[in-house]
Amino acid sequence: MEMESILIVDDDINLCTVLSEELNEVGYNSNFVTGAEAAIEYIEGGKKVDLILLDLKMPEKDGFYVLRTMKEKNIEIKVIVLTAYADVKSAIDSARLGATDFISKPYDLDELIITISKVLNTEKYED
Numbered sequence: 001m002e003m004e005s006i007l008i009v010d011d012d013i014n015l016c017t018v019l020s021e022e023l024n025e026v027g028y029n030s031n032f033v034t035g036a037e038a039a040i041e042y043i044e045g046g047k048k049v050d051l052i053l054l055d056l057k058m059p060e061k062d063g064f065y066v067l068r069t070m071k072e073k074n075i076e077i078k079v080i081v082l083t084a085y086a087d088v089k090s091a092i093d094s095a096r097l098g099a100t101d102f103i104s105k106p107y108d109l110d111e112l113i114i115t116i117s118k119v120l121n122t123e124k125y126e127d
């Protein structure tokens with residue numbers, strides 16, 4: 001079976017590096033970009049992305065920009081929002097823009113992995 005590809009989008013490069021390693025260790029193929037526009041470029045570049053882990057708070061364009069742009073362009077990739085700015089309004093706004101789930105930082109790795117596998121399995125069953 002082909003490895004599932006995860007794109008981490010977060011302006012915190014340390015988080016990207018650590019999380020990417022953690023996900024690769026449990027069998028995902030994860031990559032990261034540190035900005036919203038880079039995320040759209042990556043997605044449109046045609047590399048396989050099964051799931052996006054998206055930070056909301058980033059300088060210049062933020063996570064909502066990524067969600068809005070994906071919606072406009074009909075890019076249907078599952079998104080888990082991963083942010084320190086976890087509040088009810090952000091969760092509602094990101095869900096309205098198509099995010100599947102919402103996890104607050106600092107993340108609990110086990111919880112995150114359970115959520116990722118849940119979201120990816122759901123996608124498989126829907127196909």
Ligand SMILES: [Mg+2]
Nearest residue numbers: 011055057058
């Ligand atoms: Mg951030």
